[in-house]
Amino acid sequence: MTLTSAGLFITFEGIDGAGKSTHIEALARAFEARGRRVVLTREPGGTPLAEKLRALVLNDPMDPLCESLLVFAARRDHLVQVIEPALAEGAVVLCDRFTDATFAYQGHGRGFDLAVLGQLERWVQQGEGGGLRQPDLTVWFDLPAAVAAERLVAARVPDRFESQPQAFFERVAQGYAARAVQHPGRFARIDADQPREAVALAVHQAFVQRGWLSPP
Ligand SMILES: Nc1ncnc2c1ncn2[C@@H]1O[C@H](COP(=O)(O)OP(=O)(O)O)[C@@H](O)[C@H]1O
Numbered sequence: 001m002t003l004t005s006a007g008l009f010i011t012f013e014g015i016d017g018a019g020k021s022t023h024i025e026a027l028a029r030a031f032e033a034r035g036r037r038v039v040l041t042r043e044p045g046g047t048p049l050a051e052k053l054r055a056l057v058l059n060d061p062m063d064p065l066c067e068s069l070l071v072f073a074a075r076r077d078h079l080v081q082v083i084e085p086a087l088a089e090g091a092v093v094l095c096d097r098f099t100d101a102t103f104a105y106q107g108h109g110r111g112f113d114l115a116v117l118g119q120l121e122r123w124v125q126q127g128e129g130g131g132l133r134q135p136d137l138t139v140w141f142d143l144p145a146a147v148a149a150e151r152l153v154a155a156r157v158p159d160r161f162e163s164q165p166q167a168f169f170e171r172v173a174q175g176y177a178a179r180a181v182q183h184p185g186r187f188a189r190i191d192a193d194q195p196r197e198a199v200a201l202a203v204h205q206a207f208v209q210r211g212w213l214s215p216p
Pocket residue numbers: 014015016017018019020021022023151152154155192194195196197199
């Protein structure tokens with residue numbers, strides 16, 4: 001796997017119900033309006049193989065190591081088949097979740113060994129020259145678990161993660177906060193406990209600050 005810095009790799013993170021999906025489409029339109037090619041994708045998923053793995057991870061009971069191996073297997077296929085080729089062509093890749101979700105959900109949520117996750121991260125994201133693929137920007141929708149739970153009750157039928165108790169999502173939220181401290185340069189924290197329009201503005205602003213979009 002050869003890494004380049006031609007494109008932009010943007011990831012969206014937060015606990016289930018934090019509001020990620022609500023805002024990704026608008027960002028895609030904003031980049032396209034500037035003439036950029038946009039690839040909209042998600043994890044686990046984004047390739048035929050990774051989507052099959054996603055169905056297993058979201059529906060079949062398994063232990064945390066198995067869960068971690070499957071999300072990283074899906075990630076490897078996604079990187080090799082979709083993300084790296086798109087970045088090499090200069091595209092903007094907007095990805096709904098990436099490795100921070102593994103640290104937050106499998107690491108902090110399930111209590112799986114963070115050092116093992118760090119090893120898997122290196123194996124899966126390392127390029128031929130030894131560099132590690134990381135997002136250029138991670139938009140983190142920070143929302144209290146209780147508020148996300150209220151939003152989700154009205155929104156959809158819960159999957160294997162969404163049916164977890166609130167305490168699980170409190171741990172996942174702490175996991176995101178810990179990753180943000182470790183990677184301050186690429187994390188943009190968005191206060192997601194605001195009306196949709198205010199959240200949309202804050203998200204857009206994170207891109208304006210980096211010179212990637214114009215003010216709305
Ligand atoms: N700022 C907001 N205030 C209130 N409800 C919201 C807000 N943003 C999103 N929602 C609603 O909350 C639910 C979860 O949002 P969604 O974007 O699907 O979250 P995620 O993709 O992070 O799981 C949806 O029903 C959505 O319409």
